[in-house]
Amino acid sequence: MNMLVSYNWIREFVGLKESPEDFARRISLSGPSVERLYPQGSQFDGMVIGRIVEVKPHPNADKLKIAVTDLGTERSNIVCGGSNLTVDMKVVVALSGAMVRWHGSGEPVRLESTEIRGVRSDGMICGANEIGLEEAFPHAEREILDMSWCKAKPGTRLAKALDLDDTVFDIEVTTNRPDAFSAVGLAREAAAIFEVPFLHKEALVPSLAKSVDPLPLTVLNDELKLCTRYQAVVMDGIEVGPSPWWLKSRLHLAGIRSINNVVDITNYVMLELGQPMHAFDYDTLTGNTIRIRQARPKESIRLLDGSQKSLAASHLVIADEDKPIAVAGVMGGEDTGVTDRTKRIVFEAATFDPVSVRRTGRDLDLRSDSSLRFEKGLPEEQTQTALARAIELCQKVACGRMVSTVFDLRSTPHKKVKYSFRPERAEQLIGVKVPTVRMVKILKSLGFGVTRRSPFRKGKALYDVEVPYWRVRDIEGERDFAEEIARIYGYSNLPSEIPNGELPVDPVDPVLLSEGQLKRFFASLGFTEILNYSLVSSELLAKAGYDAKDCLRLSNPLSSDFEFLRPSLIPGLLETVNENSGLFPDGEVFEISNVYIKNAGANLPDERLVVLLAAYGPDDDGDRLFRRVKGVLEAEFGVMHRRVEMCREVSVESRLWNPGRTVDLYVGDTAIGTLGEIHPEVLESFGIDGRVCTAEFDLSVLVGAAATETRYQPIPLFPPIRRDLSVIVPEAVEYGAVETAISGVSDVLREIRLFDIYAGEGIPDGHKSFSLHLTFRHDDRTLTAEEIDGEVGKIVKLLAGKLQARLRD
Known part of the structure; x- marks a missing residue:
């Protein structure tokens, strides 16, 4: 999983x-792993802050004005059509050489x-x-950006x-490390790696002032196994x-759009600490109640993205008294979301x-930044x-004040996790000698609590390590301590x-060896390798004539397009041909x-x-395609x-194949596959104009x-004699x-090779001509x-x- 994070933000928590x-x-x-760096300042090269000193009318245009602008070391006349331009206004001035988009x-x-x-500008x-x-500074169409703040x-x-x-980093964090999926988590890693102080101090929940008359709120948790901790507070x-810009810019650099100060706070905390949060409009909660429960039959909800979702009994929801x-x-949900009219909110932090x-x-076909984090498993203690x-x-950006105690419902009390640690065992696992003092320092820098027990076994040290x-x-x-x-x-x-010693050599897999040989062989003949997904949709199977009931379905498909394991490579082939035949009519x-x-x-x-x-191509190219595939196959x-025979009696009935233009492939008495032309109805269902000939075998x-x-066989001592026969x-x-x-009619006939098939002028109706090379x-x-x-x-x-054959004149 990847995240975008500002280097300046990380440096707030580490020196x-x-x-x-x-x-x-x-x-x-x-x-x-840092996958990419995005320097931010370069796009604003040649742009400075200016202050409007005087606004004069343009002599030749009613909608334009001349702004005398203070640029610090000089004043410049700039022609501007901004409808909100006023004296003393701070603006962004792009100087000569800057890169801008005209009107966006x-x-x-x-x-x-x-x-x-x-007028010169x-x-x-x-x-x-x-x-x-x-996105950071929305304004009307003809207005300019007001930087007076x-x-x-x-x-x-x-x-x-x-x-x-x-600089914004695109950082990949492994799924077992959701703690590093935040600015603070990355700063903690950096402090340990660079051996510098970790500066972050966790915020503390303030006590409710005695003068505050608490607002009523009831919080109930019916699903302690699915929600192991739920905390809430009323503001x-x-x-x-x-x-404010400092908050908005952090979200902007992380790829999150600013909504309003309250919603932005929840997103800011998620990015900073890795804990998703949510804010409800307190006045929209029926009965001033929050209940964690599973959805009821026929319930639905309209979400913040505007979608309406029907819920199932297995779905965990947050509800008020009614819904x-x-x-x-x-x-x-949209109904309890924070709006411009909101005056009181409930902050939620849960596991x-x-x-x-x-x-x-x-x-529900929903993915969000919150679900991405919850799916990896978050600790209960992080909500506080x-x-x-x-x-x-x-309190800082929305003028809120706390008007309730913190509601805290959890399934079990917090228990500290401790394991024994032996430095000499860590050395064995790592394979290199690391001083014990260095090991202890590394663990402490990562937040582990390390306590030494009394010496044992001839002075070898033993430690108790408390996991943060x-x-x-x-x-x-x-073992995990050794890895850290x-x-x-x-x-x-x-x-x-x-x-040292002889390297182990795995036995050669003959199937794997043959696979590589065949790939090189086909490529040498001009064939292009394709690779399609192993998972297909029921629609794709139906178009190719397969019944989805006969195929293995995944119990948890990512989407309906990847629902079944493919029983054949042909459906994927036909989809590939359809997608590419526009640019490549044959292939x-x-x-x-x-x-x-x-x-x-x-x-x-x-x-x-x-x-x-x-092989595929135009409709009049069917015989050539069949012979091409058959020849390459032979x-x-x-x-x-390998001796493979072709049998016209096709053993498997399928609407995929064109009757009369298909043969089965046999090794001895075992059918290994099929060679033939795809049925025109199947090609039509895929939108393919033309013919497709294919061979598929095990x-x-x-x-x-x-x-x-x-x-x-030694090289023959006597020359061959060749005759052509039509x-x-x-x-x-x-x-x-x-x-x-004719293969057994002559003891001296060594080779028979077909070089032409002809029907047309000079050949009687209902007949055709075979032309052969005979070698004696x-x-x-x-x-x-x-x-x-x-x-x-x-x-x-x-x-x-x-065969009622006769010589051709």
Whole structure:
């Protein structure tokens, strides 16, 4: 899971002086991986804060004005059409060379000094949408960005004035470390890695003032297993409005849109501490009640994103006396959300069962920043710190005051988690000697409590290590302490040694070996490899003629598009052909991947490695496509030294294949696959114009079959003699019958090769012509022309008798 976080924010909690690049390199070696850096200040190069000194009318344009602007070291005349332009207003001035978007649209353009309606303008007074800040500072279309709230002096660089001399990191955090999925968590990691002080101090929940008349609120938890801790507090005197820039900018850099100061507080706490929160409008809660329960039959809720969701009994919800007001851990309801009219709120901080949150989110097709965190499992003790921080921020930016005690419902009291730790055992696991003092220091820097027991076993030390609450879900024992020490010590510091002895060699898997050989073989013939998903939809299966009931369905599909395990590679092939035939009207492709055949009465399918070979093209190209695939297939079987026969009696009835243009592939008595043309109705259902010929067979069965015997034959001493023969046969006669008939008629016939099939002018109706290369050779002498003529005569006579064939003139 990835998050965007500001380097300046991290440095608030840890004393770092390293450059962003050095920080990213070091933190990636020992902690979460920094995947990308986004420097922020460069986009505002050439932009400064200006103050309007005088506004004069433009002599040649009624809607334009000339703004005399103080830029710190000089004053400039700037032509501006902003409808809200006033004297003493602070504005953003883009100087010559700055990159802006005209009226917020199109690509950025480089600004140059120019004349506008006859008046020279030395710069541009910008609107928020012209410099990429429209979400942070929304305003009317013809207005310019009012920066009067900013304390920066005229001439100050905009990046500095907005505290955007910063770098945003795109950081990947492993799923077992939700504690590092926050600014404070990353700062804690950095403090340990860089060996600098960790400066963060957890906020404390204030006591309720004796002079406050508490507002009534009832909090009930019917599902202690699914909500192991729920905390809430009521705040009064709320002034809902835009957030201050320091708060808004942190959200902006993290990719979260500012809503209002109250909602922004909950998002800020989530990003800072890793604990999702929610705020309810107190006055919209029926009966002043919050109840954690499972949804009731036929209940539904309209969520903050505007969607209406029907709820199931398995879904955990937050409700008032009458109705659900939030989907627990996923998203709040619209009816109780904070609006401009809100004066009193209830802050919620809770710990929900990760499996319940994930299932509910999947059922409702909902994902949120909150559910992403809850799904990883959060500690119960974190809610207290988050709630205290939210109260602190609410008092600071929304004028709120606490008017209730903190409600705290939890399933079990907090129990400290401790494990024994032996430094010498850690050394064995790490494989390098690390001083015990260094080990203890590393653990303490990560927040572990380390206490030494009395010495034992000849002075070898033993410690008790208390796991901090934010690590209780991923630390399971002494081995994990060794891992923490090793990564902070630095995997790059571990010695690199070549192992002694003979390296183990795994036996070669013949199926895997054949897979690689076939891929190279097909690619050498010009075929393109494709790779499709193993999971398919019921719609895709139906279009290809498969019944979804005969396929294995996942119990927890991510979506309906990935619901079933594929029983064949052909549905994916046809979808690929449809998507690519517009740009590539014909093509030759292959795929070697697993298919999954449902086993009756078994939980797991029969997994088979299957080879798919296909050619597609225009509608008048069917015979060529079939011969191309058949020829490559025969060459492939020859390379593998396997004898495969083709049978016209197709064993499996399926609307996928075109009757009469399909054969089964056999190794001995075992059917291994099918070669044929896809049925036109199936192609039409996929939107494919043209023909698709394909072969699909089980590679494991083919490899397991006995190889044909390979014998050495010396180079012939006597030359071969070749004759071409063209015969006319009835249209129903297939070439296989011709080859079978003549293959045993002559002892000196060594090879039969078809080189042409023709029907048309010069050939009687209902007939066709086969043209063959015949190769004759005797092992003991050179054949004479008379002998060859005699052998050809026997062949022609045999074909005439068996297949009603005659020589073509």
